[in-house]
Amino acid sequence: MRLPVYLGLLHGGERALAESFRQVADGHGDEPDVLSLCRTLADQCDRHESALGPIIDRYGEQPDDEPERFHAAALTETRTGGLGLLRDLQDVYLLATLVDMTWTLVKQAGQALRDDELLAVVAACEAETAVQLRWLSTRMKQAAPQALLVAS
Amino acid sequence: MVDRIADIWGTRTPFGRGELWPVRVDSKLEEGLDEADVDRWVQSACVLCSNGCACDIAVKDGRMVGIRGRSADTVNHGRLGPKGLFGSVPGMQSRDRLTRPLIRVDGALVETDWDTAMGRIVDRSTALLAEKGPLSHGFYTSGQLFLEEYYALGILGKAGIGTPHMDGNTRLCTATAATAMKESFGSDGQPGSYRDIDDCEAMFLFGHNMAETQTVLWARVLDRLAGPDRPLVVCIDPRETEVARHADIHLAVHPGTNVALLNGLIRELFVNGWIDDDYITAHTIGVDELRSTVERWTPEAVADTCGVSAADVRQAARIFGTSERVLSTVLQGFYQSAQATAAACQVNNLHLLTGKLGRAGAGVLQMNGQPTAQNARECGADGDLPGFRNWENPAHVRELAELWGVHVDKIPHWAPPTHAMQIFRYVEQGSIELLWISATNPAVSMPQSARIREILDRDGLFLIVQDLYLTETARFADVVLPAAGWGEKQGAFTNVNRTVHLSDKAVDPPGEARSDLDIFLDYSRRMDFRRDDGSPLLDWTGPEDGFRAWQECTRGRLCDYTGISYEKLRDGSGIPWPCNDEHPDGTLRLYADGHFPTELDRAESYGHDLLTGATVGREAFSAMRIDGRALLKPAPAIPAHETPTAEFPLRYTTGRTAYQFHTRTKTRRSRQLDRAAPSAWIEISSADARDLGIAEGDIVRVSSSHGEIVVPARVGGVREGCVFAPFHYGYWQDERSGPDGRPSAANELTRTEWDPVSKQPLFKVAAVRVQKVADGRGPAPAPTTAASRPSDPSVPPTIGGPDAEVVETVRPTAPPLTPDDHRDEGAA
Numbered sequence: 001m002r003l004p005v006y007l008g009l010l011h012g013g014e015r016a017l018a019e020s021f022r023q024v025a026d027g028h029g030d031e032p033d034v035l036s037l038c039r040t041l042a043d044q045c046d047r048h049e050s051a052l053g054p055i056i057d058r059y060g061e062q063p064d065d066e067p068e069r070f071h072a073a074a075l076t077e078t079r080t081g082g083l084g085l086l087r088d089l090q091d092v093y094l095l096a097t098l099v100d101m102t103w104t105l106v107k108q109a110g111q112a113l114r115d116d117e118l119l120a121v122v123a124a125c126e127a128e129t130a131v132q133l134r135w136l137s138t139r140m141k142q143a144a145p146q147a148l149l150v151a152s
Numbered sequence: 153m154v155d156r157i158a159d160i161w162g163t164r165t166p167f168g169r170g171e172l173w174p175v176r177v178d179s180k181l182e183e184g185l186d187e188a189d190v191d192r193w194v195q196s197a198c199v200l201c202s203n204g205c206a207c208d209i210a211v212k213d214g215r216m217v218g219i220r221g222r223s224a225d226t227v228n229h230g231r232l233g234p235k236g237l238f239g240s241v242p243g244m245q246s247r248d249r250l251t252r253p254l255i256r257v258d259g260a261l262v263e264t265d266w267d268t269a270m271g272r273i274v275d276r277s278t279a280l281l282a283e284k285g286p287l288s289h290g291f292y293t294s295g296q297l298f299l300e301e302y303y304a305l306g307i308l309g310k311a312g313i314g315t316p317h318m319d320g321n322t323r324l325c326t327a328t329a330a331t332a333m334k335e336s337f338g339s340d341g342q343p344g345s346y347r348d349i350d351d352c353e354a355m356f357l358f359g360h361n362m363a364e365t366q367t368v369l370w371a372r373v374l375d376r377l378a379g380p381d382r383p384l385v386v387c388i389d390p391r392e393t394e395v396a397r398h399a400d401i402h403l404a405v406h407p408g409t410n411v412a413l414l415n416g417l418i419r420e421l422f423v424n425g426w427i428d429d430d431y432i433t434a435h436t437i438g439v440d441e442l443r444s445t446v447e448r449w450t451p452e453a454v455a456d457t458c459g460v461s462a463a464d465v466r467q468a469a470r471i472f473g474t475s476e477r478v479l480s481t482v483l484q485g486f487y488q489s490a491q492a493t494a495a496a497c498q499v500n501n502l503h504l505l506t507g508k509l510g511r512a513g514a515g516v517l518q519m520n521g522q523p524t525a526q527n528a529r530e531c532g533a534d535g536d537l538p539g540f541r542n543w544e545n546p547a548h549v550r551e552l553a554e555l556w557g558v559h560v561d562k563i564p565h566w567a568p569p570t571h572a573m574q575i576f577r578y579v580e581q582g583s584i585e586l587l588w589i590s591a592t593n594p595a596v597s598m599p600q601s602a603r604i605r606e607i608l609d610r611d612g613l614f615l616i617v618q619d620l621y622l623t624e625t626a627r628f629a630d631v632v633l634p635a636a637g638w639g640e641k642q643g644a645f646t647n648v649n650r651t652v653h654l655s656d657k658a659v660d661p662p663g664e665a666r667s668d669l670d671i672f673l674d675y676s677r678r679m680d681f682r683r684d685d686g687s688p689l690l691d692w693t694g695p696e697d698g699f700r701a702w703q704e705c706t707r708g709r710l711c712d713y714t715g716i717s718y719e720k721l722r723d724g725s726g727i728p729w730p731c732n733d734e735h736p737d738g739t740l741r742l743y744a745d746g747h748f749p750t751e752l753d754r755a756e757s758y759g760h761d762l763l764t765g766a767t768v769g770r771e772a773f774s775a776m777r778i779d780g781r782a783l784l785k786p787a788p789a790i791p792a793h794e795t796p797t798a799e800f801p802l803r804y805t806t807g808r809t810a811y812q813f814h815t816r817t818k819t820r821r822s823r824q825l826d827r828a829a830p831s832a833w834i835e836i837s838s839a840d841a842r843d844l845g846i847a848e849g850d851i852v853r854v855s856s857s858h859g860e861i862v863v864p865a866r867v868g869g870v871r872e873g874c875v876f877a878p879f880h881y882g883y884w885q886d887e888r889s890g891p892d893g894r895p896s897a898a899n900e901l902t903r904t905e906w907d908p909v910s911k912q913p914l915f916k917v918a919a920v921r922v923q924k925v926a927d928g929r930g931p932a933p934a935p936t937t938a939a940s941r942p943s944d945p946s947v948p949p950t951i952g953g954p955d956a957e958v959v960e961t962v963r964p965t966a967p968p969l970t971p972d973d974h975r976d977e978g979a980a
Binding site: 032146 | 574582768
């Protein structure tokens with residue numbers, strides 16, 4: 001059974017996403033909405049990580065044996081300025097996409113297993129991950145014209 | 153004669169439930185004059201709060217000399233409040249009005265002529281458009297212009313320049329009202345009517361100090377409270393306001409915990425079966441998710457989070473659940489606090505769950521803070537598309553392009569119009585280089601004043617300020633344009649309950665001052681903005697042309713003005729929209745049939761996630777098949793981002809006093825109002841004052857992580873752990889643009905944060921500390937008449953004396969009838 005690989009991916013992905021949201025919040029603190037929302041969403045990722053705890057206790061988690069191909073590393077530094085914000089949010093978006101699809105695939109396995117506890121965790125978390133993606137998209141779309149056309 | 157400084161609300165005229173509110177005509181003329189001396193009366197409505205009281209301006213020898221309430225109007229039944237009575241005329245006629253344009257020469261503002269001033273603007277504007285394009289331009293307007301002016305601004309900004317960077321100070325006062333209605337009902341548009349006060353059995357005031365923010369509306373409530381069948385009153389406010397003193401239940405919640413309280417009230421409705429299942433099934437979607445979201449908010453959990461008693465939560469919910477007709481009103485205690493839109497939507501949910509909407513006495517009033525805020529929202533000057541159109545709906549944008557004769561892609565619609573706080577951020581970053589501010593004073597009214605002053609003072613910014621006076625903001629400008637104001641120009645505007653009034657021109661403006669409309673039309677002409685067919689983009693010759701153009705823009709929309717004309721607005725009462733062939737007398741309440749504008753082709757917005765502001769999008773909205781039902785949008789309660797710490801242990805909230813409006817540009821120029829509340833103060837509870845060794849009137853320093861103010865302390869009825877400051881008190885009276893060592897503006901302390909959905913700044917969540925710096929020399933300059941009442945009974949009461957005496961004529965005529973009353977009469 002290789003579900004533990006995907007539980008590990010999910011676990012690591014949520015942790016990396018939380019770290020990345022915090023990194024962006026700190027690095028772009030002059031954008032007040034980015035500061036407060038990225039902190040809120042980082043807390044949300046923390047809760048997802050803890051919700052996975054009991055599932056991982058049951059199935060265990062295995063390290064990803066293809067780290068160079070499924071790379072879910074957190075942002076380690078942020079850029080500056082309007083363009084920098086756009087790039088950083090887009091990096092987080094990529095990471096969130098990975099997490100989002102990982103939830104989907106774990107849910108598929110959970111359905112095949114008929115594991116109600118696992119499915120309940122997925123139900124609580126995957127919708128929030130979807131909203132994280134939508135917020136990132138909303139914010140980037142708003143910022144793009146100014147950052148790409150007039151910002152110095 | 154009644155001293156209306158001492159008695160803010162005037163003589164009681166009690167009435168019972170279902171009766172018509174009696175008329176009382178209030179009038180105030182300059183000293184020594186009586187009505188026989190008046191040459192003529194010119195019809196208008198008051199612009200010194202959002203209530204929209206109809207009035208007549210007294211004119212003698214070409215000057216405005218007084219004001220009188222209009223008995224025939226359904227909004228105020230003849231009454232006016234202290235600001236309207238004492239501030240309307242003196243606020244316009246001060247000797248220090250701007251009478252000539254000013255331009256900056258060698259660092260100083262000097263007088264010039266219109267051609268030179270407008271030439272400078274057009275040169276800079278043209279150069280920037282050529283070099284950087286439309287996104288280099290930003291416009292920040294007001295909640296105090298007339299609708300024709302907003303619509304002109306909306307057209308020239310969106311179809312002339314093509315910038316999305318347009319907003320108004322309505323973002324600070326009323327953005328959450330509009331957003332909450334879009335989220336719940338699919339569109340902006342006030343469901344209820346002031347008339348519902350007359351018929352309700354219970355009133356809930358959510359963060360709404362109505363007694364001071366809309367004094368005439370509160371007089372209507374007081375008259376119900378003094379009559380038979382008085383309504384029960386529930387007040388949600390951390391201060392011991394006048395509303396709280398009359399309330400049956402006062403829930404003095406910790407600032408920032410509104411959603412927790414509302415979730416608790418909603419839970420009680422579910423648990424006790426006080427919901428209307430038929431209404432929910434037929435007219436709403438989302439009930440199951442709402443039910444599960446509120447599940448954890450037991451009265452005890454609410455008590456723990458909000459600092460109120462569980463029994464009071466139960467009792468408040470019981471009043472809501474068991475009264476047949478409930479009216480809710482909502483204002484800044486919700487709109488400017490944490491989770492603003494989420495909290496305001498939960499008020500809508502209370503009414504949707506119980507079906508208490510669209511019936512006499514059963515409704516919601518999501519209030520406004522300014523007289524013409526509704527028009528800024530409708531006309532496209534404040535971050536919305538005109539006529540409640542949806543920027544995500546290509547058909548709506550195409551309609552505008554056809555109306556304006558430009559290509560659809562000229563009108564920015566790739567994202568929502570840029571909100572005010574983001575516009576200022578772009579200025580701070582240097583990507584907006586031309587900022588045009590009309591009729592507002594952000595140097596005092598926006599959060600984190602020191603930052604705003606730096607932004608306005610930024611090298612490379614070309615700042616245009618258009619105003620009546622040389623405000624703190626105008627002192628930073630490169631060009632200052634002298635504007636004509638109330639009584640000096642013509643136009644229409646719309647109040648909180650959708651009632652449209654005409655304001656006619658009574659006198660000429662001083663010197664070379666011009667109406668805001670003339671200024672915008674002149675700019676459009678000089679910039680040579682044209683339609684695609686080559687004709688001028690704005691060819692209006694005056695306000696009535698603008699009104700007609702606006703009518704076309706609203707045809708078939710919820711805010712339909714096509715049945716209203718200047719002629720129809722003269723003499724009788726103001727008219728509530730929608731007014732068209734189907735509703736020739738206007739419409740008292742919306743949604744009587746439980747049908748909401750949530751169809752894909754009608755909705756003004758496809759909605760947002762209430763936690764993050766993420767857009768739902770057209771596809772997902774369509775997939776929900778809402779189709780005319782309202783949305784029960786749930787919101788989990790989250791803790792405020794800025795909470796008290798050891799360094800800053802107290803919560804700071806800001807607000808208004810009954811005697812001043814905004815940054816006092818008009819009200820301080822009234823003797824009576826200035827004397828009643830002359831300078832800044834803060835309020836602190838008796839318990840906190842005792843702990844900190846502070847006595848009434850002592851000078852204190854209030855500090856936050858963003859700044860400080862040093863002002864006298866009023867020891868009074870604010871909740872323990874909270875500090876309140878009125879936001880009116882800037883620096884212009886000393887010819888300063890900032891503190892210069894004497895900080896007094898409430899926003900020196902606030903932080904830059906906004907609600908993720910409505911983008912309204914949060915003025916009520918900062919953390920502060922208070923230290924005494926000197927003994928007082930007498931009581932604080934705070935009024936004793938309302939929420940600022942002192943604990944110390946020896947403080948002399950606020951009175952106006954003979955100067956503040958107002959003629960009140962009680963019941964001179966029968967009360968005016970509303971459109972519904974007319975219909976009833978017709979039926980009979």
